[in-house]
Amino acid sequence: MNITIYHNPDCGTSRNTLALIRNSGVEPEVVEYLKQPPSLATLTMLIADAGLSVRAAIRQKGSPYAELDLDAPDLSDAQLLEAMLAHPILINRPFVVTPLGTRLCRPSELVLDILPLPQQAAFAKEDGEVVINAEGQRVK
Numbered sequence: 001m002n003i004t005i006y007h008n009p010d011c012g013t014s015r016n017t018l019a020l021i022r023n024s025g026v027e028p029e030v031v032e033y034l035k036q037p038p039s040l041a042t043l044t045m046l047i048a049d050a051g052l053s054v055r056a057a058i059r060q061k062g063s064p065y066a067e068l069d070l071d072a073p074d075l076s077d078a079q080l081l082e083a084m085l086a087h088p089i090l091i092n093r094p095f096v097v098t099p100l101g102t103r104l105c106r107p108s109e110l111v112l113d114i115l116p117l118p119q120q121a122a123f124a125k126e127d128g129e130v131v132i133n134a135e136g137q138r139v140k
Contacts, residue, residue, distance in 0.1 A: 016108035049102035
């Protein structure tokens with residue numbers, strides 16, 4: 001089963017998403033994109049395949065978004081992508097690619113829509129929110 005997660009281990013949403021993938025019995029390819037940023041082609045593909053605009057894929061909080069004036073409406077997609085590649089912390093996360101599609105998994109349970117295999121056990125997020133019940137079914 002080929003599943004890839006563009007992961008930041010310091011991000012709770014990313015950790016919860018990774019745990020949900022593993023809860024389906026799959027060990028994904030984990031790309032720590034802050035250490036191994038995607039190429040321009042890969043980043044462009046992730047954003048397009050997830051059905052997002054480039055602006056929607058930019059992380060504002062906890063990044064140099066404001067300092068770089070990336071909210072300027074006249075910036076092109078190419079300029080925004082260039083900033084994301086120069087400062088990978090600007091790439092919103094986690095992106096997950098499975099045989100069923102690509103998603104920006106915010107919130108983390110969005111990954112359930114593209115996982116080919118069912119959840120194998122109950123699952124609660126790090127904050128205690130139950131996502132999968134004891135029968136392996138999605139709670140909400």
